[in-house]
Amino acid sequence: MADPNSKQAQNARKGRVAAIVIAATMVLWMAAQALGGQLGLPTRFVFLFDFAALAALLWALVVSYQIWRDRRED
Known part of the structure; x- marks a missing residue:
């Protein structure tokens, strides 16, 4: 198993957080647009x-x- 503090694990964690932020932002933004209109x-x-x-x-x-920059360095 990879070291949880390795650069690869940190990048994976960052990627998951970024993906969650993107998905949650779009869902909340669409809900805000719909509620704002109603x-x-x-x-x-x-x-x-x-x-x-x-x-x-x-x-x-x-x-x-x-x-992306960190992965290019490896």
Whole structure:
């Protein structure tokens, strides 16, 4: 079994977290869009949800880039 603190295990953990963040972000964003339309929320709140989703996806992109860079070094 691989060492749990190895670089490969750390990258796998980062990849799982990034995948969960991407999936959860999209589900929550779609739910927020649907609820915002039904509740008649002002557009500023809709943009707030959009920017929160963009921030989460940007974070996942940065983590994915870090994983890719670490794998290239090996």
